[in-house]
Amino acid sequence: MGLMPKIPVAEWISSATEWITDTFEFLFDFIKNDFGDFIEMFAEDWLMNIPVWLFIVIVGLIAFFVSGKRFGLMAFSVVGLWFIANQELWEELMNTFTLVIFASLICVIIGVPFGIWMAKSKVVEKILTPILDFMQTMPAFVYLIPAVAFFSIGMVPGVFASVIFATPPTVRFTNLGIRQVSHELIEASDSFGTTGTQKLFKVQLPMAKTTIMAGINQTVMLALSMVVIASMIGAKGLGQTVITGLQRAEVGTGFVAGLGIVILAIIIDRFTQNLNTQRGE
Amino acid sequence: MPIIQVKDLSKIFGKQAKKATQYLDQGLSKDEILEKTGNTVGVNRASFDVEEGEIFVIMGLSGSGKSTLVRLINRLIEPTEGSVYIDGKDLAKMDKKNLRDVRREKLSMVFQRFALFPHRTVLENAEFGLEVQGVDKEERAQKAKDSLELVGLGGYINQFPGQLSGGMQQRVGLARALANDPEVLLMDEAFSALDPLIRKEMQDELLELQESMKKTIIFITHDLDEALRIGDRIALMKDGRIVQIGSPEEILVNPANDYVEKFVEDVDRSKVLTAEHIMKRPETVDVDKHGPRTALERMRKEGLSTIYVTDAKRNLHGYVTADDVSEAAKQEVKDVKEILRTDIPKVDKDTSMHEIFDVIHDSTVPVAVVEDGKLQGIIVRGAVIAALAGSEVNLNGSDA
Numbered sequence A: 001m002g003l004m005p006k007i008p009v010a011e012w013i014s015s016a017t018e019w020i021t022d023t024f025e026f027l028f029d030f031i032k033n034d035f036g037d038f039i040e041m042f043a044e045d046w047l048m049n050i051p052v053w054l055f056i057v058i059v060g061l062i063a064f065f066v067s068g069k070r071f072g073l074m075a076f077s078v079v080g081l082w083f084i085a086n087q088e089l090w091e092e093l094m095n096t097f098t099l100v101i102f103a104s105l106i107c108v109i110i111g112v113p114f115g116i117w118m119a120k121s122k123v124v125e126k127i128l129t130p131i132l133d134f135m136q137t138m139p140a141f142v143y144l145i146p147a148v149a150f151f152s153i154g155m156v157p158g159v160f161a162s163v164i165f166a167t168p169p170t171v172r173f174t175n176l177g178i179r180q181v182s183h184e185l186i187e188a189s190d191s192f193g194t195t196g197t198q199k200l201f202k203v204q205l206p207m208a209k210t211t212i213m214a215g216i217n218q219t220v221m222l223a224l225s226m227v228v229i230a231s232m233i234g235a236k237g238l239g240q241t242v243i244t245g246l247q248r249a250e251v252g253t254g255f256v257a258g259l260g261i262v263i264l265a266i267i268i269d270r271f272t273q274n275l276n277t278q279r280g281e
Numbered sequence B: 001m002p003i004i005q006v007k008d009l010s011k012i013f014g015k016q017a018k019k020a021t022q023y024l025d026q027g028l029s030k031d032e033i034l035e036k037t038g039n040t041v042g043v044n045r046a047s048f049d050v051e052e053g054e055i056f057v058i059m060g061l062s063g064s065g066k067s068t069l070v071r072l073i074n075r076l077i078e079p080t081e082g083s084v085y086i087d088g089k090d091l092a093k094m095d096k097k098n099l100r101d102v103r104r105e106k107l108s109m110v111f112q113r114f115a116l117f118p119h120r121t122v123l124e125n126a127e128f129g130l131e132v133q134g135v136d137k138e139e140r141a142q143k144a145k146d147s148l149e150l151v152g153l154g155g156y157i158n159q160f161p162g163q164l165s166g167g168m169q170q171r172v173g174l175a176r177a178l179a180n181d182p183e184v185l186l187m188d189e190a191f192s193a194l195d196p197l198i199r200k201e202m203q204d205e206l207l208e209l210q211e212s213m214k215k216t217i218i219f220i221t222h223d224l225d226e227a228l229r230i231g232d233r234i235a236l237m238k239d240g241r242i243v244q245i246g247s248p249e250e251i252l253v254n255p256a257n258d259y260v261e262k263f264v265e266d267v268d269r270s271k272v273l274t275a276e277h278i279m280k281r282p283e284t285v286d287v288d289k290h291g292p293r294t295a296l297e298r299m300r301k302e303g304l305s306t307i308y309v310t311d312a313k314r315n316l317h318g319y320v321t322a323d324d325v326s327e328a329a330k331q332e333v334k335d336v337k338e339i340l341r342t343d344i345p346k347v348d349k350d351t352s353m354h355e356i357f358d359v360i361h362d363s364t365v366p367v368a369v370v371e372d373g374k375l376q377g378i379i380v381r382g383a384v385i386a387a388l389a390g391s392e393v394n395l396n397g398s399d400a
Ligand SMILES: Nc1ncnc2c1ncn2[C@@H]1O[C@H](COP(=O)(O)OP(=O)(O)OP(=O)(O)O)[C@@H](O)[C@H]1O
Pocket: B013, B014, B040, B041, B042, B060, B061, B062, B063, B064, B065, B066, B067, B068, B069, B112, B222
């Protein structure tokens, strides 16, 4: 390849990252310290202080009601959580749970407005679509690198990497849901003289709700799948136990922690799906 | 001033609107333009005025551009050419805010396929327009309930549209528009999903509403009977063009071309036509001037067996029969008064065909059409049958 010298793409990106790290240091530090403290407080001072039995009972009750007063989900949740506690993985579970909650929340806060913007403008849709594709196809590990550069190690970079990885479905589905609202209903709304905002909140978002919720469900699952990966940069939780198992070649330890993740995944998935009901159907 | 004025309004669907309008100028048909440019002519140079308090019906076959035209009137669709004036203001020149205000206060639309919001209850659907205007909760609920009551859905306010039948959904759509209390109602085949009984009821309701609240209504239908029943004026569309505008009678009696004629062919004429449409100009004798001899003369000439007797001011006095007249002539009677018969079969100008039929059935003489005691025309049995069969009828009996 003597004709063309190697284009220094890697160098460019590295220096760009460096520049961002330096320039926004104050911001990153703030997030790392204050937000990091908050996450830790949430996990360790609040969640872990709830007695395990009480936590399980509460989850069981919620499961009973969100699933339309059926026992299946409740039974699964109670047994599953009890099993994790029994395996002495409760603290890890709480950390993982915290990470998933915060990552998902941020994904939704960022993703829904972007989805709306995308639905309202063809240009924005054209620009965002390839970016979203890119974000989702890039191996998730890669996000760990800038995450560490910005926030060093711990929970915060874990959340950061998860957010990048898990936001696209929410954006996509919000866009899709709004665009799916039939032309006739948009006309009906317009014919009564709605402003753009009224149309959005009275017609488009309520009608897109199921689709958006399906996107959020995917986002939460992706965030959870990022947990194992994020533990490589020091995010506490079940993923860390899996990594430990890997490093020490302890199949059993790794497998049990993996099972814990699966249980959590199923509970979260069923919860979000059951919450997703549309009025008038 | 007309409340709505439409001037040379055109809508071409597609990317080559300029070219397509040029082709329109050259007189190419909708099909030819579709073939040449791939663009569809939705509406082609429509012009008409709608007066306040009028029910203006737009009629035409499927695809003739009715829905497009009505959407141009509230600018849900941007016109390719031409303009729409609401209360004298050009809709195309309005900014978003003014357009919103017009849509909120002046125009409400009932949609062909209902377009109800599935996530809102029937009541919430009916409230929509008022909610958008920022009317407070109680007031809008009350108004919405009233208009739901009006369309006979008072008991369904907490249901969702998906739980209602098509006809009921259509009525929710109507209630939603009515709750807004607009000046103009745009109704796109608003009764098409109703069964005949309710449909007739709703038509009556609409007529009443228009009577009592002086609403202006633009009503789209492809049902001629409906158009004739409720329309003050009817515009007939074909391939995006308005081919005729007129009162129901004008459309029926003087179809502008073959298309209109085809359209009106199957209509139940007996419901629309009245005495005025089928009466002929009468041959008469003057009670003061003419004697039996003149009467006999005229009857012979025209081949009549009876003739009506009036005075100079056309006041109807009676009729005489051929037998009586020839008898009187023989006996040298000078005055027709002596043989005058007064058992006149009478109807007035607005009498419908059905009633005329009953009268004429029991009568041996032609039926007199009388207004304020004056003879306007006569109806012979043959004219009734001909009219029911849909052949030649004249709009003004007097100039036949
Ligand atoms: N959004 C659109 N894009 C392209 N063509 C359209 C569009 N809307 C309507 N048309 C075309 O415009 C013409 C008129 O359609 P329109 O819906 O106004 O007919 P209509 O008289 O309301 O028919 P119907 O009685 O079936 O409702 C049709 O040829 C149709 O194909």
